Amino acid sequence: MFDVMYKTDGIGLSAPQVGVNVQLMVFNPAGVKGEGEEIVLVNPVVYKMSKRLLVYEESCLSFPGIYANVVRPDNVKIDAQDVTGAKIKFKLSGLSARVFQHEFDHLQGILFFDRMSLDVLESVREGLKVCKNVIIVQNNEIASKFYLIAVVNARTV
Template structure:
């Protein structure tokens, strides 16, 4: 398993005001996400606010780092569809196993507004996680819900969806990524923490989000 995971303090689950979506290339999207060991009112408040953000932005999954809080937490619509919401909270999720069948979906991301690209992922997987009370549970996901989960799980590993696409597909969205980098520099008056032009042809992450 490697080195022991850092644990988030109760204060790291707290926030003021309304949460906002963090956009690429904000460094919080690449930061280490700490394990949650505190299951209290602060966590419930954070989860409620994340569901609110997800619904306001027509999302079907949202990870904590996407709202600037670097902990291992995601909220998720297990139906994988807009409209009727089947809310599921996954704290400290882990992938137990996944199918050999690989499917391709055109993925978008709230942290990459207006950008979509084809990403290949396993069609089904088994997930172990904790709920909002800290109780452990397992869930099997297939099809679109499996893809949504893997996208959000990647966020908890500091992996962004364009890390998993081919160089050919990357070329179709390179200009839009550059535009987000420029907007970040204009907004923060700081150099972009990463540049898509620095990505040479390289291997994609291995294991579909497994650490």
């Protein structure tokens, strides 16, 4: 998964994005192989989020070319397992917390469009129409197209 992430200039990737239905994510906020820390989390659970919310521009490897502001908690505390099954606890803040939350959302079936305000979503709607025909990961082709059609055609609160 790290290879796919680095080849697509990403800093995080969840297993469902590559067609694997497991609760697993990888990320490296440095975004460069051999730099920063490569983190693998299995079965992550968030048990605390900060009340402080920050706006930050995000993008998603599943929807190339779409960049939009998303509001998220500044830090999170999580439980997870490493690849050996050992239990681990983390407190993540800043960019690491942001990347974790983005990938965690994928594991929950939530995409960053779901976190956008209506104004922000409207600002990326044309890009989403173009993105309907762009697929990064072959296994996600049908699901991505149907989801994008739904997002482009209607979003009500």
